[in-house]
Amino acid sequence: MKSFMGVESCNSIMKMAIKLLVILLLLTSLCSADRGMISFPESVRIEESGQNAIVAWNGNEEVIILSTDVKSSEPATILEVITLPSNPVSVEEGSFDSFMVHAQYRVGFPDTILQNRYREPVS
Numbered sequence: 001m002k003s004f005m006g007v008e009s010c011n012s013i014m015k016m017a018i019k020l021l022v023i024l025l026l027l028t029s030l031c032s033a034d035r036g037m038i039s040f041p042e043s044v045r046i047e048e049s050g051q052n053a054i055v056a057w058n059g060n061e062e063v064i065i066l067s068t069d070v071k072s073s074e075p076a077t078i079l080e081v082i083t084l085p086s087n088p089v090s091v092e093e094g095s096f097d098s099f100m101v102h103a104q105y106r107v108g109f110p111d112t113i114l115q116n117r118y119r120e121p122v123s
Helices: 007-030 097-105 111-118
Strands: 035-040 046-057 062-072 077-082
Touching: 035 046, 035 062, 046 097, 062 077, 062 097
Parallel strands: none
Antiparallel strands: 035 077, 046 062
16 A cells, blocks of 8 residues: 655655754743843943742742842943733832741751851941
């Protein structure tokens, strides 16, 4: 019995499917950012060396406390943009104290790293 499509035809379709899969995988890796930063002036170099987050969910509401370590090559105004799955009910400035309190209750959390990194400078 003859098949509807020849062997060469199946091979070319398989090669095309593999190429499309590779392209899709490459594109999704480009879109996996959690936020973006724009500096004014644009020539300023921005570096994010760390990020901390606390996410709480009670079944109805999600609360996110986010802290990022951002450094720039010179003084600048920086606009940070974060994408969220829906419009937030409210956005408020938080405090790094939330992470210090969390560190007290979490077993194995490297709180000494946080304390040394964010302690007040000694004058």
